[in-house]
Amino acid sequence: MxxxxxxxxxxxxxxxxxxxxxxxxxxxxxxxxxxxxxxxxxxxxxxxxxxxxxxxxxxxxxxxxxxxxxxxxxxxxxxxxxxxxxxxxxxxxxxxxxxxxxxxxxxxxxxxxxxxxxxxxxxxxxxxxxxxxxxxxxxxxxxxxxxxxxxxxxxxxxxxxxxxxxxxxxxxxxxxxxxxxxxxxxxxxxxGGWVPFGPERIITKSQANILYEIDGQPALDLYKKYLGDKAKELPQASLLYPLTVTPVGKNEPVVRTILKINNEDNSMTLAGDVPVNSRVQLMMASVxxxxxxxxxxxxxxxxxxxxxxxxxxxxxxxxxxxxxxxxxxxxxxxxxxxxxxxxxxxxxxxxxxxxxxxxxxxxxxxxxxxxxxxxxx
Structure with missing residues:
Protein backbone atom coordinates (compact mmCIF):
# COMPACT_ATOMS: atom_id res chain seq x y z
CA MET A 1 0.00 0.00 0.00
CA GLY A 192 -18.21 7.36 22.91
CA GLY A 193 -17.26 8.33 26.43
CA TRP A 194 -20.54 10.16 27.20
CA VAL A 195 -22.43 9.62 30.48
CA PRO A 196 -26.25 9.38 30.85
CA PHE A 197 -27.99 11.53 33.45
CA GLY A 198 -31.53 12.25 34.63
CA PRO A 199 -34.46 9.82 34.66
CA GLU A 200 -34.83 7.08 32.07
CA ARG A 201 -38.02 7.58 30.05
CA ILE A 202 -40.00 5.75 27.36
CA ILE A 203 -40.61 6.85 23.75
CA THR A 204 -44.39 6.78 23.33
CA LYS A 205 -44.74 8.23 19.82
CA SER A 206 -42.30 8.26 16.93
CA GLN A 207 -42.05 7.57 13.23
CA ALA A 208 -38.72 6.30 11.93
CA ASN A 209 -36.24 9.00 13.01
CA ILE A 210 -38.85 11.59 14.06
CA LEU A 211 -39.51 11.72 17.81
CA TYR A 212 -42.92 13.09 18.85
CA GLU A 213 -43.59 12.02 22.45
CA ILE A 214 -41.67 10.83 25.51
CA ASP A 215 -43.71 9.48 28.43
CA GLY A 216 -46.83 10.79 26.66
CA GLN A 217 -45.49 14.36 26.61
CA PRO A 218 -44.37 16.39 23.57
CA ALA A 219 -40.72 15.42 23.10
CA LEU A 220 -39.48 18.90 22.22
CA ASP A 221 -41.19 20.50 25.21
CA LEU A 222 -39.63 17.98 27.57
CA TYR A 223 -36.21 18.41 25.99
CA LYS A 224 -36.43 22.21 26.22
CA LYS A 225 -37.34 21.91 29.89
CA TYR A 226 -34.09 20.09 30.57
CA LEU A 227 -32.00 22.48 28.47
CA GLY A 228 -33.33 25.59 30.19
CA ASP A 229 -31.75 28.74 28.75
CA LYS A 230 -29.80 26.66 26.24
CA ALA A 231 -33.09 25.76 24.50
CA LYS A 232 -32.79 29.00 22.55
CA GLU A 233 -29.70 27.55 20.87
CA LEU A 234 -31.41 24.46 19.43
CA PRO A 235 -30.63 22.41 17.39
CA GLN A 236 -26.93 23.22 17.95
CA ALA A 237 -27.34 22.91 21.74
CA SER A 238 -28.51 19.32 21.33
CA LEU A 239 -24.99 18.36 20.24
CA LEU A 240 -23.92 18.91 23.84
CA TYR A 241 -26.86 16.90 25.24
CA PRO A 242 -27.67 13.95 22.96
CA LEU A 243 -30.04 11.11 23.75
CA THR A 244 -29.14 7.52 24.52
CA VAL A 245 -31.76 5.19 23.02
CA THR A 246 -32.19 1.51 23.88
CA PRO A 247 -34.76 -0.19 21.59
CA VAL A 248 -36.87 -3.07 22.89
CA GLY A 249 -34.95 -6.33 22.60
CA LYS A 250 -31.55 -4.62 22.34
CA ASN A 251 -28.93 -4.73 25.06
CA GLU A 252 -26.69 -2.03 23.66
CA PRO A 253 -27.97 1.58 23.55
CA VAL A 254 -27.22 3.88 20.64
CA VAL A 255 -26.66 7.62 20.93
CA ARG A 256 -28.83 9.91 18.82
CA THR A 257 -28.09 13.53 17.90
CA ILE A 258 -30.92 15.91 16.98
CA LEU A 259 -30.58 17.22 13.43
CA LYS A 260 -33.53 19.61 13.45
CA ILE A 261 -36.58 20.61 15.49
CA ASN A 262 -40.18 21.40 14.57
CA ASN A 263 -41.81 23.90 16.92
CA GLU A 264 -45.22 23.45 15.25
CA ASP A 265 -45.71 19.81 16.26
CA ASN A 266 -43.06 19.76 19.01
CA SER A 267 -41.07 17.03 17.28
CA MET A 268 -37.38 16.36 16.84
CA THR A 269 -35.69 14.76 13.83
CA LEU A 270 -32.75 12.60 14.82
CA ALA A 271 -29.90 11.13 12.80
CA GLY A 272 -31.32 7.59 13.07
CA ASP A 273 -34.40 5.62 14.08
CA VAL A 274 -35.96 6.03 17.55
CA PRO A 275 -38.52 3.18 17.85
CA VAL A 276 -41.61 3.40 20.06
CA ASN A 277 -41.15 1.81 23.53
CA SER A 278 -37.40 2.42 23.43
CA ARG A 279 -35.84 3.61 26.68
CA VAL A 280 -34.34 7.09 26.36
CA GLN A 281 -32.11 9.23 28.56
CA LEU A 282 -30.14 12.46 28.24
CA MET A 283 -26.34 12.39 28.05
CA MET A 284 -23.46 14.74 28.76
CA ALA A 285 -19.67 14.56 28.49
CA SER A 286 -16.38 15.99 29.68
CA VAL A 287 -13.26 16.64 27.64
Whole structure:
Protein backbone atom coordinates (compact mmCIF):
# COMPACT_ATOMS: atom_id res chain seq x y z
CA MET A 1 0.00 0.00 0.00
CA UNK A 2 1.29 3.44 -0.96
CA UNK A 3 -0.23 6.58 0.51
CA UNK A 4 0.10 10.24 -0.35
CA UNK A 5 -1.57 12.86 1.86
CA UNK A 6 -1.85 16.60 1.43
CA UNK A 7 -3.82 19.48 2.90
CA UNK A 8 -4.60 23.01 1.81
CA UNK A 9 -5.65 25.70 4.26
CA UNK A 10 -6.89 29.01 2.86
CA UNK A 11 -4.59 30.45 0.21
CA UNK A 12 -1.57 28.47 1.38
CA UNK A 13 0.23 26.05 -0.92
CA UNK A 14 -0.44 22.32 -0.70
CA UNK A 15 1.25 20.77 2.33
CA UNK A 16 2.36 17.18 1.65
CA UNK A 17 2.82 14.66 4.47
CA UNK A 18 4.74 12.18 2.31
CA UNK A 19 6.93 12.65 -0.74
CA UNK A 20 4.78 13.61 -3.73
CA UNK A 21 4.94 10.75 -6.23
CA UNK A 22 2.69 9.38 -8.95
CA UNK A 23 0.36 6.58 -7.90
CA UNK A 24 -1.30 3.84 -9.93
CA UNK A 25 -5.13 3.97 -9.87
CA UNK A 26 -5.44 5.25 -6.29
CA UNK A 27 -8.59 5.75 -4.28
CA UNK A 28 -8.58 9.47 -3.50
CA UNK A 29 -10.52 10.65 -0.44
CA UNK A 30 -11.20 14.39 -0.33
CA UNK A 31 -12.68 15.80 2.87
CA UNK A 32 -13.33 19.51 3.13
CA UNK A 33 -15.39 22.46 4.24
CA UNK A 34 -18.72 22.62 2.39
CA UNK A 35 -18.19 26.13 1.03
CA UNK A 36 -14.78 25.15 -0.35
CA UNK A 37 -16.20 22.05 -2.03
CA UNK A 38 -18.88 24.21 -3.67
CA UNK A 39 -16.16 26.38 -5.26
CA UNK A 40 -15.53 25.13 -8.80
CA UNK A 41 -12.08 26.72 -8.93
CA UNK A 42 -11.03 24.77 -5.81
CA UNK A 43 -12.38 21.51 -7.23
CA UNK A 44 -10.42 22.16 -10.44
CA UNK A 45 -7.29 22.81 -8.40
CA UNK A 46 -7.80 19.48 -6.58
CA UNK A 47 -8.19 17.63 -9.86
CA UNK A 48 -5.06 19.28 -11.20
CA UNK A 49 -3.04 18.41 -8.12
CA UNK A 50 -4.42 14.84 -8.01
CA UNK A 51 -5.17 13.93 -11.67
CA UNK A 52 -6.79 10.58 -10.90
CA UNK A 53 -10.11 9.02 -11.90
CA UNK A 54 -11.49 7.69 -8.63
CA UNK A 55 -11.99 10.73 -6.41
CA UNK A 56 -14.53 10.71 -3.58
CA UNK A 57 -15.58 14.06 -2.09
CA UNK A 58 -17.35 14.70 1.21
CA UNK A 59 -18.15 17.83 3.22
CA UNK A 60 -17.27 17.85 6.90
CA UNK A 61 -17.56 19.53 10.26
CA UNK A 62 -13.77 19.50 10.52
CA UNK A 63 -11.00 17.71 8.65
CA UNK A 64 -8.68 15.15 10.25
CA UNK A 65 -5.25 14.60 8.71
CA UNK A 66 -2.26 13.11 10.47
CA UNK A 67 -2.74 14.28 14.05
CA UNK A 68 -4.27 17.63 13.08
CA UNK A 69 -7.87 18.86 13.10
CA UNK A 70 -8.44 21.65 10.58
CA UNK A 71 -11.40 23.87 9.77
CA UNK A 72 -12.04 25.55 6.41
CA UNK A 73 -9.52 23.29 4.73
CA UNK A 74 -9.17 20.56 2.14
CA UNK A 75 -7.56 17.26 3.17
CA UNK A 76 -6.64 14.62 0.62
CA UNK A 77 -5.55 11.00 1.06
CA UNK A 78 -4.65 8.96 -2.03
CA UNK A 79 -4.35 5.21 -1.45
CA UNK A 80 -2.74 2.83 -3.94
CA UNK A 81 -3.46 -0.84 -3.27
CA UNK A 82 -0.72 -3.29 -4.26
CA UNK A 83 -2.59 -6.53 -3.55
CA UNK A 84 -6.16 -5.60 -2.69
CA UNK A 85 -8.59 -3.61 -4.83
CA UNK A 86 -11.66 -1.42 -4.51
CA UNK A 87 -14.90 -0.52 -6.32
CA UNK A 88 -16.86 2.71 -5.82
CA UNK A 89 -20.60 3.15 -6.52
CA UNK A 90 -23.00 6.04 -5.89
CA UNK A 91 -26.70 6.84 -5.75
CA UNK A 92 -28.67 9.97 -4.89
CA UNK A 93 -31.39 9.97 -2.23
CA UNK A 94 -33.44 12.42 -4.29
CA UNK A 95 -33.85 9.70 -6.93
CA UNK A 96 -35.45 7.43 -4.31
CA UNK A 97 -38.04 9.87 -2.94
CA UNK A 98 -35.78 10.18 0.14
CA UNK A 99 -36.26 6.46 0.92
CA UNK A 100 -32.86 5.58 2.37
CA UNK A 101 -33.60 1.86 2.71
CA UNK A 102 -34.33 1.51 -1.02
CA UNK A 103 -31.22 3.50 -1.83
CA UNK A 104 -29.15 1.21 0.38
CA UNK A 105 -30.55 -1.88 -1.33
CA UNK A 106 -29.82 -0.40 -4.77
CA UNK A 107 -26.26 0.49 -3.82
CA UNK A 108 -25.50 -2.95 -2.40
CA UNK A 109 -26.90 -4.60 -5.53
CA UNK A 110 -24.48 -2.59 -7.67
CA UNK A 111 -21.37 -3.66 -5.74
CA UNK A 112 -19.59 -6.83 -7.01
CA UNK A 113 -19.80 -9.54 -4.36
CA UNK A 114 -16.85 -11.83 -5.18
CA UNK A 115 -14.03 -11.44 -2.64
CA UNK A 116 -15.81 -8.47 -1.04
CA UNK A 117 -14.21 -7.86 2.36
CA UNK A 118 -15.60 -4.58 3.66
CA UNK A 119 -17.87 -1.66 2.77
CA UNK A 120 -17.22 1.98 3.64
CA UNK A 121 -20.12 4.45 3.40
CA UNK A 122 -19.90 8.20 2.89
CA UNK A 123 -23.44 9.58 3.04
CA UNK A 124 -25.28 12.85 2.74
CA UNK A 125 -25.81 13.92 6.33
CA UNK A 126 -28.71 16.38 6.46
CA UNK A 127 -31.77 14.34 5.54
CA UNK A 128 -30.70 10.74 4.94
CA UNK A 129 -31.98 8.43 7.69
CA UNK A 130 -28.74 6.64 8.52
CA UNK A 131 -30.46 3.70 10.22
CA UNK A 132 -32.64 3.04 7.18
CA UNK A 133 -29.64 3.33 4.87
CA UNK A 134 -27.80 0.67 6.87
CA UNK A 135 -30.90 -1.58 6.88
CA UNK A 136 -30.99 -1.38 3.09
CA UNK A 137 -27.30 -2.15 2.72
CA UNK A 138 -27.54 -5.12 5.08
CA UNK A 139 -30.82 -6.52 3.71
CA UNK A 140 -29.07 -9.25 1.70
CA UNK A 141 -25.50 -8.85 2.88
CA UNK A 142 -23.05 -11.69 3.44
CA UNK A 143 -22.48 -11.89 7.20
CA UNK A 144 -18.72 -11.92 6.60
CA UNK A 145 -18.86 -8.42 5.10
CA UNK A 146 -18.58 -5.56 7.59
CA UNK A 147 -19.70 -1.94 7.16
CA UNK A 148 -18.26 1.29 8.54
CA UNK A 149 -18.49 4.93 7.48
CA UNK A 150 -20.05 8.25 8.29
CA UNK A 151 -22.53 10.98 7.47
CA UNK A 152 -21.13 14.14 5.91
CA UNK A 153 -21.09 17.34 7.94
CA UNK A 154 -21.51 21.09 7.54
CA UNK A 155 -19.72 22.43 10.62
CA UNK A 156 -22.48 23.22 13.17
CA UNK A 157 -24.69 24.98 10.62
CA UNK A 158 -26.95 22.02 9.72
CA UNK A 159 -27.83 23.75 6.42
CA UNK A 160 -26.77 21.13 3.89
CA UNK A 161 -24.07 18.58 3.21
CA UNK A 162 -22.53 17.56 -0.12
CA UNK A 163 -20.63 14.58 -1.49
CA UNK A 164 -19.80 12.94 -4.81
CA UNK A 165 -17.81 10.35 -6.71
CA UNK A 166 -15.94 11.61 -9.79
CA UNK A 167 -18.47 14.44 -10.25
CA UNK A 168 -18.38 17.81 -8.49
CA UNK A 169 -19.90 17.60 -4.99
CA UNK A 170 -23.69 18.01 -4.69
CA UNK A 171 -26.59 17.37 -2.32
CA UNK A 172 -28.15 13.94 -1.78
CA UNK A 173 -25.20 11.74 -2.74
CA UNK A 174 -24.42 8.46 -0.97
CA UNK A 175 -21.09 6.84 -1.83
CA UNK A 176 -20.28 3.16 -1.22
CA UNK A 177 -16.69 1.88 -1.39
CA UNK A 178 -16.13 -1.87 -1.55
CA UNK A 179 -12.75 -3.28 -0.54
CA UNK A 180 -11.64 -6.63 -2.02
CA UNK A 181 -8.91 -9.20 -1.55
CA UNK A 182 -7.82 -12.01 0.76
CA UNK A 183 -4.72 -10.05 1.76
CA UNK A 184 -6.73 -7.18 3.22
CA UNK A 185 -7.02 -6.93 7.00
CA UNK A 186 -9.71 -4.49 8.10
CA UNK A 187 -10.62 -3.86 11.71
CA UNK A 188 -12.90 -1.27 13.25
CA UNK A 189 -14.31 0.05 16.50
CA UNK A 190 -16.62 2.74 17.84
CA UNK A 191 -16.76 4.25 21.32
CA GLY A 192 -18.21 7.36 22.91
CA GLY A 193 -17.26 8.33 26.43
CA TRP A 194 -20.54 10.16 27.20
CA VAL A 195 -22.43 9.62 30.48
CA PRO A 196 -26.25 9.38 30.85
CA PHE A 197 -27.99 11.53 33.45
CA GLY A 198 -31.53 12.25 34.63
CA PRO A 199 -34.46 9.82 34.66
CA GLU A 200 -34.83 7.08 32.07
CA ARG A 201 -38.02 7.58 30.05
CA ILE A 202 -40.00 5.75 27.36
CA ILE A 203 -40.61 6.85 23.75
CA THR A 204 -44.39 6.78 23.33
CA LYS A 205 -44.74 8.23 19.82
CA SER A 206 -42.30 8.26 16.93
CA GLN A 207 -42.05 7.57 13.23
CA ALA A 208 -38.72 6.30 11.93
CA ASN A 209 -36.24 9.00 13.01
CA ILE A 210 -38.85 11.59 14.06
CA LEU A 211 -39.51 11.72 17.81
CA TYR A 212 -42.92 13.09 18.85
CA GLU A 213 -43.59 12.02 22.45
CA ILE A 214 -41.67 10.83 25.51
CA ASP A 215 -43.71 9.48 28.43
CA GLY A 216 -46.83 10.79 26.66
CA GLN A 217 -45.49 14.36 26.61
CA PRO A 218 -44.37 16.39 23.57
CA ALA A 219 -40.72 15.42 23.10
CA LEU A 220 -39.48 18.90 22.22
CA ASP A 221 -41.19 20.50 25.21
CA LEU A 222 -39.63 17.98 27.57
CA TYR A 223 -36.21 18.41 25.99
CA LYS A 224 -36.43 22.21 26.22
CA LYS A 225 -37.34 21.91 29.89
CA TYR A 226 -34.09 20.09 30.57
CA LEU A 227 -32.00 22.48 28.47
CA GLY A 228 -33.33 25.59 30.19
CA ASP A 229 -31.75 28.74 28.75
CA LYS A 230 -29.80 26.66 26.24
CA ALA A 231 -33.09 25.76 24.50
CA LYS A 232 -32.79 29.00 22.55
CA GLU A 233 -29.70 27.55 20.87
CA LEU A 234 -31.41 24.46 19.43
CA PRO A 235 -30.63 22.41 17.39
CA GLN A 236 -26.93 23.22 17.95
CA ALA A 237 -27.34 22.91 21.74
CA SER A 238 -28.51 19.32 21.33
CA LEU A 239 -24.99 18.36 20.24
CA LEU A 240 -23.92 18.91 23.84
CA TYR A 241 -26.86 16.90 25.24
CA PRO A 242 -27.67 13.95 22.96
CA LEU A 243 -30.04 11.11 23.75
CA THR A 244 -29.14 7.52 24.52
CA VAL A 245 -31.76 5.19 23.02
CA THR A 246 -32.19 1.51 23.88
CA PRO A 247 -34.76 -0.19 21.59
CA VAL A 248 -36.87 -3.07 22.89
CA GLY A 249 -34.95 -6.33 22.60
CA LYS A 250 -31.55 -4.62 22.34
CA ASN A 251 -28.93 -4.73 25.06
CA GLU A 252 -26.69 -2.03 23.66
CA PRO A 253 -27.97 1.58 23.55
CA VAL A 254 -27.22 3.88 20.64
CA VAL A 255 -26.66 7.62 20.93
CA ARG A 256 -28.83 9.91 18.82
CA THR A 257 -28.09 13.53 17.90
CA ILE A 258 -30.92 15.91 16.98
CA LEU A 259 -30.58 17.22 13.43
CA LYS A 260 -33.53 19.61 13.45
CA ILE A 261 -36.58 20.61 15.49
CA ASN A 262 -40.18 21.40 14.57
CA ASN A 263 -41.81 23.90 16.92
CA GLU A 264 -45.22 23.45 15.25
CA ASP A 265 -45.71 19.81 16.26
CA ASN A 266 -43.06 19.76 19.01
CA SER A 267 -41.07 17.03 17.28
CA MET A 268 -37.38 16.36 16.84
CA THR A 269 -35.69 14.76 13.83
CA LEU A 270 -32.75 12.60 14.82
CA ALA A 271 -29.90 11.13 12.80
CA GLY A 272 -31.32 7.59 13.07
CA ASP A 273 -34.40 5.62 14.08
CA VAL A 274 -35.96 6.03 17.55
CA PRO A 275 -38.52 3.18 17.85
CA VAL A 276 -41.61 3.40 20.06
CA ASN A 277 -41.15 1.81 23.53
CA SER A 278 -37.40 2.42 23.43
CA ARG A 279 -35.84 3.61 26.68
CA VAL A 280 -34.34 7.09 26.36
CA GLN A 281 -32.11 9.23 28.56
CA LEU A 282 -30.14 12.46 28.24
CA MET A 283 -26.34 12.39 28.05
CA MET A 284 -23.46 14.74 28.76
CA ALA A 285 -19.67 14.56 28.49
CA SER A 286 -16.38 15.99 29.68
CA VAL A 287 -13.26 16.64 27.64
CA UNK A 288 -11.36 13.94 29.50
CA UNK A 289 -14.22 11.47 29.03
CA UNK A 290 -14.28 12.03 25.27
CA UNK A 291 -10.50 11.77 24.92
CA UNK A 292 -10.51 8.53 26.92
CA UNK A 293 -13.33 7.23 24.71
CA UNK A 294 -11.15 7.76 21.64
CA UNK A 295 -8.34 5.81 23.29
CA UNK A 296 -10.73 2.93 24.07
CA UNK A 297 -11.91 2.90 20.44
CA UNK A 298 -8.29 2.59 19.31
CA UNK A 299 -7.66 -0.27 21.74
CA UNK A 300 -10.74 -2.14 20.48
CA UNK A 301 -9.76 -1.64 16.83
CA UNK A 302 -6.22 -2.94 17.45
CA UNK A 303 -7.20 -5.79 19.77
CA UNK A 304 -7.21 -8.77 17.38
CA UNK A 305 -5.17 -7.44 14.47
CA UNK A 306 -2.47 -9.70 13.01
CA UNK A 307 -0.64 -6.86 11.23
CA UNK A 308 -0.09 -3.19 11.89
CA UNK A 309 -2.58 -0.96 10.04
CA UNK A 310 -1.30 1.00 7.05
CA UNK A 311 -4.08 3.62 7.03
CA UNK A 312 -6.60 4.71 9.64
CA UNK A 313 -9.89 6.40 8.71
CA UNK A 314 -11.36 8.34 11.63
CA UNK A 315 -14.97 9.50 11.78
CA UNK A 316 -15.80 11.50 14.89
CA UNK A 317 -18.96 13.41 15.79
CA UNK A 318 -19.35 17.18 15.57
CA UNK A 319 -20.75 17.09 19.12
CA UNK A 320 -17.43 15.78 20.44
CA UNK A 321 -15.61 18.58 18.64
CA UNK A 322 -17.86 21.23 20.18
CA UNK A 323 -17.35 19.87 23.69
CA UNK A 324 -13.57 19.61 23.32
CA UNK A 325 -13.23 22.96 21.56
CA UNK A 326 -9.55 24.00 21.50
CA UNK A 327 -8.54 20.64 22.98
CA UNK A 328 -10.11 18.67 20.11
CA UNK A 329 -6.77 17.30 18.87
CA UNK A 330 -6.39 15.45 22.15
CA UNK A 331 -8.76 12.72 20.96
CA UNK A 332 -6.79 12.38 17.72
CA UNK A 333 -3.59 12.06 19.76
CA UNK A 334 -5.26 9.35 21.85
CA UNK A 335 -6.05 7.39 18.69
CA UNK A 336 -2.51 7.87 17.41
CA UNK A 337 -1.12 6.59 20.70
CA UNK A 338 -3.34 3.52 20.47
CA UNK A 339 -2.68 2.53 16.85
CA UNK A 340 0.94 3.62 16.42
CA UNK A 341 2.73 6.91 15.93
CA UNK A 342 3.65 6.34 12.28
CA UNK A 343 0.27 5.19 10.92
CA UNK A 344 -1.21 7.71 8.42
CA UNK A 345 -4.59 8.98 9.59
CA UNK A 346 -7.37 10.68 7.68
CA UNK A 347 -11.03 11.39 8.37
CA UNK A 348 -13.58 13.98 9.36
CA UNK A 349 -16.06 15.25 11.93
CA UNK A 350 -19.53 14.05 11.03
CA UNK A 351 -23.28 14.12 11.59
CA UNK A 352 -23.28 10.37 12.31
CA UNK A 353 -20.91 7.42 12.45
CA UNK A 354 -21.42 3.87 11.15
CA UNK A 355 -19.89 0.74 12.65
CA UNK A 356 -20.88 -2.48 14.38
CA UNK A 357 -20.90 -2.62 18.15
CA UNK A 358 -17.67 -4.09 19.47
CA UNK A 359 -17.81 -7.85 19.07
CA UNK A 360 -20.67 -7.69 16.53
CA UNK A 361 -20.80 -7.76 12.74
CA UNK A 362 -24.13 -5.97 12.28
CA UNK A 363 -23.65 -2.26 11.56
CA UNK A 364 -25.34 0.46 13.61
CA UNK A 365 -25.67 4.21 13.23
CA UNK A 366 -23.98 6.03 16.10
CA UNK A 367 -23.71 9.62 17.23
CA UNK A 368 -21.13 11.18 19.54
CA UNK A 369 -18.57 8.41 18.98
CA UNK A 370 -15.06 8.09 17.65
CA UNK A 371 -15.28 5.43 14.93
CA UNK A 372 -12.14 3.89 13.42
CA UNK A 373 -11.55 1.83 10.28
CA UNK A 374 -8.02 0.37 10.11
CA UNK A 375 -6.79 -1.10 6.83
CA UNK A 376 -3.68 -3.04 5.80
CA UNK A 377 -2.82 -5.47 3.03
Missing amino acids: RIIQASKIGNQDWNYFQEKTELKNPLVLVFGNRFLLEDTSIINAIRQEFPYENIVFGSTSGEILCCNVNDNSISITAIEFENGSYVVERENILDFDKNAKKLGEALYNKIPKENLKHLFVLSEGSFVNGSSLINGLENKIDLAVSITGGMCGDDARFEKTIASYKENPKEGEVILIGFYGDTLEISFASF DGIANGAHIAAEYAMKNRKNAPEIAILVSCIGRKLVMNQRVEEEIEQVREGIGEKIPMTGFYSYGEMAPFNGSTSCELHNQTMTLTLISE
